[in-house]
Amino acid sequence: MEYTREIYWNVGHGIGTLLPMYLLLLVALGLLVFGYWQRVKVYRLGKVLKRTDALPGRIVAALTQALSQAKVMRVAGAGTAHGLFFWGFFLLFIGTCLIVLQADFTDPLFGIQFLRGRFYLLFSLVLDLAGAVAIVMLLGLLVRRYLLRPDGLETRREDALIHALLLVILITGFVIEGARMAVTELGTDLAPWSPVGLLFAKALSGLGEAGLRALHSSLWWLHLLLALAFIALLPWTKLRHIFNVSANYLLADRGPKGNLTTLDLEAEGVESFGAAKLADLTWKDVFDSDACTLCMRCQDRCPAYATQKPLSPMKVINQLQEIAFGTPDAVLAETIGKDALWSCTTCRACQEICPAAIEHVPKFVDMRRNLVLMEGEFPGEEVMTAVNDTEVNGNPLGMAFAARGDWAEGLGVKTLAEDPEVDLLYFVGCYASFDQRNIKIAKSFIRLCQAAGLKVGILGKQEKCCGEPVRKLGNEYLYQTLAQENIELIQSYAVKRIVTSCPHCFHTLSKDYVDLGLSLPVEHYTVFLDRLLAAGDLQLGSETFSCTYHDSCYLGRYNDIYDAPRRLLAAAGGNIAEMDKSRSDSFCCGAGGGRILAEEKLGTRISESRAGMAAATGAPLLVSNCPFCLTMFEDGVKGAGFEDSLQPKDIAEILAERLPTRVGTGPDATVGQPNCKEVSA
Amino acid sequence: MKILVCVKQVPDMESRFKLNAAGSWYSEQDLAWRMNEYDEFAVEQALQLREQLGDGEVVVLSIGPDRVKEAMKKALAMGADRGVHIQDDASFDKDPLQIASMIAAYAADQGFDLIFTGMQSQDRGSAQVGVLLAGLLGLPAVTTIVAFAYADGAVTVRRELEGGQKAVVKLTTPALLTCQLGLNTPRYPTLPNIMKAKKKEILALTVADLLKAAAVTKTVATVFPEKKGGGLVLEGDVGDLADKLLAILKEKTTVFK
Numbered sequence: 044m045e046y047t048r049e050i051y052w053n054v055g056h057g058i059g060t061l062l063p064m065y066l067l068l069l070v071a072l073g074l075l076v077f078g079y080w081q082r083v084k085v086y087r088l089g090k091v092l093k094r095t096d097a098l099p100g101r102i103v104a105a106l107t108q109a110l111s112q113a114k115v116m117r118v119a120g121a122g123t124a125h126g127l128f129f130w131g132f133f134l135l136f137i138g139t140c141l142i143v144l145q146a147d148f149t150d151p152l153f154g155i156q157f158l159r160g161r162f163y164l165l166f167s168l169v170l171d172l173a174g175a176v177a178i179v180m181l182l183g184l185l186v187r188r189y190l191l192r193p194d195g196l197e198t199r200r201e202d203a204l205i206h207a208l209l210l211v212i213l214i215t216g217f218v219i220e221g222a223r224m225a226v227t228e229l230g231t232d233l234a235p236w237s238p239v240g241l242l243f244a245k246a247l248s249g250l251g252e253a254g255l256r257a258l259h260s261s262l263w264w265l266h267l268l269l270a271l272a273f274i275a276l277l278p279w280t281k282l283r284h285i286f287n288v289s290a291n292y293l294l295a296d297r298g299p300k301g302n303l304t305t306l307d308l309e310a311e312g313v314e315s316f317g318a319a320k321l322a323d324l325t326w327k328d329v330f331d332s333d334a335c336t337l338c339m340r341c342q343d344r345c346p347a348y349a350t351q352k353p354l355s356p357m358k359v360i361n362q363l364q365e366i367a368f369g370t371p372d373a374v375l376a377e378t379i380g381k382d383a384l385w386s387c388t389t390c391r392a393c394q395e396i397c398p399a400a401i402e403h404v405p406k407f408v409d410m411r412r413n414l415v416l417m418e419g420e421f422p423g424e425e426v427m428t429a430v431n432d433t434e435v436n437g438n439p440l441g442m443a444f445a446a447r448g449d450w451a452e453g454l455g456v457k458t459l460a461e462d463p464e465v466d467l468l469y470f471v472g473c474y475a476s477f478d479q480r481n482i483k484i485a486k487s488f489i490r491l492c493q494a495a496g497l498k499v500g501i502l503g504k505q506e507k508c509c510g511e512p513v514r515k516l517g518n519e520y521l522y523q524t525l526a527q528e529n530i531e532l533i534q535s536y537a538v539k540r541i542v543t544s545c546p547h548c549f550h551t552l553s554k555d556y557v558d559l560g561l562s563l564p565v566e567h568y569t570v571f572l573d574r575l576l577a578a579g580d581l582q583l584g585s586e587t588f589s590c591t592y593h594d595s596c597y598l599g600r601y602n603d604i605y606d607a608p609r610r611l612l613a614a615a616g617g618n619i620a621e622m623d624k625s626r627s628d629s630f631c632c633g634a635g636g637g638r639i640l641a642e643e644k645l646g647t648r649i650s651e652s653r654a655g656m657a658a659a660t661g662a663p664l665l666v667s668n669c670p671f672c673l674t675m676f677e678d679g680v681k682g683a684g685f686e687d688s689l690q691p692k693d694i695a696e697i698l699a700e701r702l703p704t705r706v707g708t709g710p711d712a713t714v715g716q717p718n719c720k721e722v723s724a
Numbered sequence: 725m726k727i728l729v730c731v732k733q734v735p736d737m738e739s740r741f742k743l744n745a746a747g748s749w750y751s752e753q754d755l756a757w758r759m760n761e762y763d764e765f766a767v768e769q770a771l772q773l774r775e776q777l778g779d780g781e782v783v784v785l786s787i788g789p790d791r792v793k794e795a796m797k798k799a800l801a802m803g804a805d806r807g808v809h810i811q812d813d814a815s816f817d818k819d820p821l822q823i824a825s826m827i828a829a830y831a832a833d834q835g836f837d838l839i840f841t842g843m844q845s846q847d848r849g850s851a852q853v854g855v856l857l858a859g860l861l862g863l864p865a866v867t868t869i870v871a872f873a874y875a876d877g878a879v880t881v882r883r884e885l886e887g888g889q890k891a892v893v894k895l896t897t898p899a900l901l902t903c904q905l906g907l908n909t910p911r912y913p914t915l916p917n918i919m920k921a922k923k924k925e926i927l928a929l930t931v932a933d934l935l936k937a938a939a940v941t942k943t944v945a946t947v948f949p950e951k952k953g954g955g956l957v958l959e960g961d962v963g964d965l966a967d968k969l970l971a972i973l974k975e976k977t978t979v980f981k
Binding site: 308309314315316415416417418419420421424427430431435436437441442443444445446504520 | 736738739740754755756757758909911912913914915916918919
């Protein structure tokens with residue numbers, strides 16, 4: 044016997060079935076198109092932005108991400124359930140399409156039937172299991188939302204509607220199958236290929252053929268109507284995310300990762316900068332706001348939210364959506380709240396985890412740009428002072444610019460003005476130049492380079508702040524002024540390579556400065572030293588010690604550098620006790636987004652939260668790779684009361700401690716035992 | 725209302741100062757420059773008054789070499805309408821009366837209703853230019869103001885006295901006021917204003933046109949202050965610390981008398 048089944052069994056395949064069915068489908072599709080037509084009008088309130096370049100690559104990326112559910116499944120539990128539900132429902136959708144394709148197109152037009160034989164057996168089994176998986180996952184999510192109710196999960200009326208709709212569609216599907224099987228398949232060897240359907244068939248078999256047929260045809264129409272309702276409701280309910288999130292994968296920023304728009308500050312006729320109102324954002328920003336599924340992942344990872352500051356990235360995105368669809372003339376900073384905007388550390392945890400590929404950080408910066416450039420506002424007077432100091436002295440600490448190179452005295456390092464023939468330019472940054480604690484990083488890096496036989500040059504008093512903190516605060520004008528001065532200076536020397544010790548400098552020089560004309564290899568010192576170590580150019584003594592390691596935001600999430608610093612620590616003998624929040628899930632120290640210049644007046648201290656996480660590992664050392672982080676942790680460790688048990692250190696310091704000590708000072712000095720005495724394991 | 729604001733460009737006070745070759749003033753090598761802090765309060769107050777009245781002109785004046793235009797541009801970016809630059813490469817060598825007389829020579833026939841200056845400069849700190857200028861112009865002057873109000877031609881200011889006391893002074897325009905910390909918070913220039921400032925007029929005048937007065941004082945030498953005893957760090961038990969602190973306060977200060 045040929046394995047197959049009669050499609051449109053019991054409901055008939057005549058005009059009486061097909062005409063209303065396809066008319067209803069047209070109505071559903073009409074509502075879908077009309078709904079999105081309405082929404083597209085709102086998306087177009089935003090400014091022009093091109094996101095359709097490199098289309099083939101975008102399409103592949105979008106299909107891969109949407110179908111694999113990779114971003115969704117990154118969070119186990121609800122994410123896994125969503126992924127499995129998606130796959131179940133998606134297979135059922137494909138199955139339904141195949142049925143329609145054969146029954147109404149290939150068979151009547153060309154006499155082609157493909158739902159038969161072994162393929163039909165597989166088809167039956169796969170769809171049957173897909174339906175079962177979808178129901179189980181949906182029930183799990185139902186229990187989570189309505190019984191477990193995770194903190195902060197917002198449940199709206201439409202959630203109940205959508206849960207009910209999906210559940211009824213799936214269950215009626217099985218009842219319809221069960222009724223049909225009870226009449227046509229029970230006892231055949233086809234039946235076991237629909238194991239769940241078979242259970243329904245057995246349960247229903249007592250109804251008798253007439254009852255089964257009546258049940259079947261009425262539920263068939265109900266199932267059809269609900270499935271069409273699903274299509275029609277897409278733009279009007281949270282089901283919208285199916286389209287919007289997939290489209291967001293297609294329209295994603297294709298990098299460089301973490302790059303901000305470099306404003307043309309002298310453009311003719313442009314009188315307003317940054318985003319004051321919705322129309323100042325791009326259409327993609329509006330589209331983003333409509334793609335949010337309220338999944339809370341951003342909020343759960345936001346260091347500002349976790350320390351009781353008035354910022355939730357999720358809430359801001361939703362406020363933007365409410366403004367777009369309700370009050371498009373609203374002043375953004377007033378609706379969202381300036382304290383919320385200033386609380387962001389631009390740590391990118393929200394953006395990194397967002398399963399809907401929403402781009403949060405550029406929106407915050409855009410709104411800040413308006414506050415700074417158009418209103419002259421800052422989060423506090425201390426920040427305005429630091430910004431003024433940066434204008435005057437080229438550093439936010441208010442130190443004399445002429446003293447910028449003082450830390451290098453006696454180290455045998457020259458400025459490029461004195462000697463431009465060097466292997467690398469070390470761009471020191473403000474904190475490693477001026478801050479007593481961070482100067483140790485600069486000195487350590489010089490010792491490491493010298494041990495590798497490299498000639499390092501610095502810019503000394505000619506170097507200025509890279510502009511990163513003021514840029515993230517929204518002061519694009521000052522950033523571009525500083526950047527152009529630095530770029531002209533660097534280009535005036537024959538620099539081959541730049542290495543930074545600060546991830547903020549690294550990110551800015553390697554990515555942001557490209558827009559302004561700098562095109563030189565720029566590396567963070569961890570990557571640079573990792574390469575020297577691998578090539579055998581750098582020799583380190585190794586003595587076992589234990590530590591925990593903090594991934595800074597601008598090395599980690601912004602630049603995906605996770606392994607080079609860990610390899611360096613391992614080479615130095617370090618056993619890393621990882622914190623729960625590490626690598627791309629790392630928790631900001633609180634200094635990003637220009638917050639290093641601001642007093643943390645709201646909520647609790649982010650640095651103390653992070654110090655607590657580090658202390659929980661039991662390791663005596665909290666190792667970081669960033670002068671901003673080190674500054675925050677020196678305070679955070681004390682503030683949280685761990686100063687006796689947890690010592691903050693930079694990787695460079697640890698590596699420099701493990702350089703073979705030189706006996707004597709001349710060029711013929713002999714190499715002695717590694718100096719590891721400061722290590723407390 | 726026509727308002728004049730006199731500003732001075734001074735070195736950032738964190739700079740590392742060295743003496744010039746003559747030993748008469750600081751060397752300009754490796755200095756970062758900014759607007760005198762007290763003058764920023766003066767600019768801000770003038771702008772607030774113009775905004776309050778909805779009309780008027782704020783003229784910003786500075787004496788010195790070309791670099792002082794940067795300080796004037798900051799004032800113009802904050803919102804001042806135009807600048808007057810008295811070009812003088814040796815302004816540091818002039819005494820306060822000469823500085824005041826040059827400003828007076830310019831301002832005498834300009835019909836300014838109010839003149840704001842800082843209460844003193846951060847580098848020289850003579851605190852004389854404002855009052856000397858008022859004297860030369862025959863204007864009433866109030867120094868070290870920390871609050872300002874204007875209504876119907878009448879100015880009401882609070883000025884700082886010794887021992888934390890404040891005085892309220894009322895006067896009518898024209899008048900001159902010197903501004904003290906606490907008067908206001910100077911605004912940060914917006915980008916459109918920074919761009920506009922680049923096109924604002926700066927009238928250039930020369931010393932020869934304006935300087936009639938001879939110096940009445942002369943700087944003989946400039947020296948660094950002698951290093952005296954630094955701060956005192958008390959250590960030990962909290963109870964003992966309190967007693968030690970109390971003893972020092974009783975012995976060396978008047979807070980308990």
